[in-house]
Amino acid sequence: MTRSQDPKQAFSAWLRANGAHLDSLAFKQSADGAQSRGTGVFTNSSVTLHESIPLASVPATLLVSMDLVLQAAKEGTSDSARRLASCMNGASRALAAPQTSGPGWERTTLLIFLLWGYASLVRGEEASTACGDDKQRLDATFWAPYIRILPDIGEIDTPVLWTDNAALAGLEGTELAAGVKAKRSALLREFEKLRPHLNLLDAGGGDIFTPERFAWADAVFWSRVLGLGQALREFGGQPNASSDYHLIPLVDFCNHSPDANIRWHISEDQSHVVELRSTPTKGDAPLEVPADSELFISYGDRPNAEFLFIHGFVLPDNPANVLKLSVPFLENRFLNSDEEPQEDPTLEDDDAVRTAALNSLAVKTALLKDLGIRGMLTLAQPQYPVSDSDELPDPTTIVDPTFGMLSQRAACAMAVAVLTPQDGVERTEAGKYVIGGHELRETTVPALRAALETLPHWEVLRLRVWAVLLEIVNYKLCALYEGEETWRENRDDGASAPASAARIAKVQMFREGQKTMLLAACQLLQGLQERWAELDVVCSFLSEMQN
Template sequence: MTTILDTFRSWLVENNSTIDKLTIDSVPNAGYGLFTSTEPILLEGPSAPLALIPPTLLISAPRILQYAQDHEPQLLRCLELLRREGVDTTTKLTERMTILIFLVYERHHRATTDPPSFWKPYIDILPGPTSLSTVPILYPPKLFNLISDTRIHDSVLAKRAKLKRELDWITPHAIAAGWEQEIDIDAWTWADTVFWSRVVGVGSQFVQEEEQRQKAEQPDYYLVPFVDFANHSPDPTIRWHLREDGSGVELLPVISLTSSSPALPANTELRISYGVKPNQELLFLHGFCVPNNPILPTLVIPAVPFFDAAEAFDRRKIAWLRRRGSSMILTLNPPVRDQDVDWSAGFTPESILIMLLVVLSQDPKGHMVLIKDDDDEPQLLLAGTTIDIDTPLPAIMDAVCGLPNYDVVRLHVVTLLLDALQWFWMRLTGTGEEGEENVSFEARVAGLLGDAEEEELVRRVVDDLRIYRQEEEEMIGEAIRRLEKTSEELMKSEVVKAYLEAAQQECEQSGLALN
């Protein structure tokens, strides 16, 4: 009996793929993977390809458009309607959305029509929702409950809202194009999950500078059949490479300079690297974590809630930051243990700038004024120094450091950051006031392990979540310890002492006046 794997392999060969040295086989808890065949592969050097997928099988937005023009009028009509509307709206038909529409069209519309689509062997072998159920956005409800106190939970909710907005924009155009089945949110979520778990950035192989990359004409997002069945390892044995003449994507061996073996062993899984990614990203996009991952997680915190939206001065601060290009996000990179760092405890300089403006906008002694220049562009006057939206960050920080109450400003920033991190800490660990109403993570796990039918899935998810949670706890905990140490040191500052004494006296006088 011919399997979908047999059909897929035959389709690759019939379309001029060179894959005779490798094979696809199942991998426990990982779907399919790429393996060496029953014979060892003699390595002829780092540039000798193990496999080659021709350009006709590379799935990109331009390739999809060309295919639709040649073979699929309903797909073409949908894409044209979306592209036409995107000219006059803020929503645009992106490379990613084009590929998602193609995946949904092929899986849920073309799969039931004759003659079969050219892409059917590839679409049939892609993992379904059940096979992707270790990816958080596809967790069943009882597994989703395990991440209710984590940042991945927040990311999943944000992603679902984004996918819903995209679907609301796309659906009327698919109907107008004559699609027989309406796209539902499950199909769109499946396509997005397949995309992010398999896509490669081919264009960025050649264009390193972000500004140049944005201007590059060649597409960046590709699905590469066969190559996208390779699983991840931080120590890869193969890598993909787009040939410079455009003749396809090849798989090349990663040969260690210290390796004494001239061959890849028979029946051995070969893995690629998905990139330098922390476990929080691997879990969110791919549904797994790497034990002892050297790439540590980051924490992002929305900055706008730190401002008082009811205050016109704060609203002007936000406008100034946005004109400067700020994302209004605070980013905490993991502090390095046993190494001295500055008082920011791992928060990026741009994050510290945002928080300095939060504090200075609330401090009447901050010596800060907002004005506009001759071109109506917003400027800051900070302790007599003019700062516009193009002023380099180091120059702004120097101006802040020159404030007579700089230690007080820093103490305010540290206090606000501590409050935010302690909220995340209590939420994640189930301690303190935030955690008193929550059932602990391990208690929730214990309530799920009795279901024998899904116990294997639960254990896989739980093992990964334990890795993710431990890393996040350690990162946030270390940042809290560093900020607490900075706070203690700042409390010894003579400037801070004088400020606190003055504040205390003002409070006492206000109390007397009320009496």
């Protein structure tokens, strides 16, 4: 590869020279209207897609994983491999366990790989034109065509890398505002810890790595990585494969579409080739695709918050949009409040109240952890039944009165969160959980649900859930409207640069999706609260409490 050679053509040639098959494909600039999608995968001639026939393939020798990086550091003999070994040794010492094992360490090694390749490219080291054997794969210059075609800092349009204040201000009032700030702070702390060791990757001895470059590597990783480990262990004949995260040159340039026409697939033989094949079609009929058509894979059914945060795009009217919120334990209202605690006649003093709250919170969090529920809940868009009638069924008569907004797991987590000391949630010395005096037979969601339903005031508990959720949703809705008003007042719509205008349009679409979700949740929860407040059992219970 020469510096004057087109990066896309050089990348294609490199793939072919090293065993990849992509005869019908080319890499071209992709766009959705005025919004750039970066480099995409296109047909260079008309093709017929068959689900059982690979359209393209990437050999196992071109898959980038932690195993490759560790092998290069251990067995590589080039100067760049020795620099990598020094960096890896230093990084493993700088990071305390558990950061040197599991998914976190896999991510770190792949970030180091990307920065290793970047440093080699910056210093002008050229890749060999010969086919890659194991020794060549262990040298940074081998990967230069891949590193060179990756989007640079200014081409990755994710909020963590934005310098556009107008777009960043548009995130205020949404769940991403705090997420972006937290991510930036975490990356900066991580970079400062690794910086002395990353600098060992630079043959020039200079300081070419910046916080922005480290954030670039993180963005490249998260927007491209695929979890192949489980598939390799189950279908690829590699029962001892230790790496899960993989970067796959060629496959990772496929853009997303809800109407994807191709998918990635691991070959069933021992070659462990990653293939691109047609998505299933009706009756297994072949799919005719004209020349110069972009091919898309699916990144999965994900909400716009995730798409924007990781990939830098949003989908209009995304049916997978959700709201995420922390489990609202009642105990936190006291523990996190600066206000004077309300008197509890069953407890002697404030210290006792705090101790009781901490103990109750510990039992609840342990219970949810054992159920596989870790701190966050997801509210989906309600799916109302299609009917000729405009009226919905009475929610008190159906299994799921939220129409899919709350999964059974989320509903149980909410019920646990709003249990009071009077409701009785305890843990025995034997580690068993007790709800309302009834010991759980097993720590499962169905068993918990059954125990909750035996409570004489189960419907009161559900009313409590609707009320707490409605309060949270209303708070988020107010924050969204306030953020919108502030954004509108201070935004310079002279964001005349096309990139800025497109980014602001993206943010606006994201905000509208959040607003739609919150309004739908608010309407549903208001109706549920009003209906449950009318139930005789609820009215009787509340009347007894007042007396």
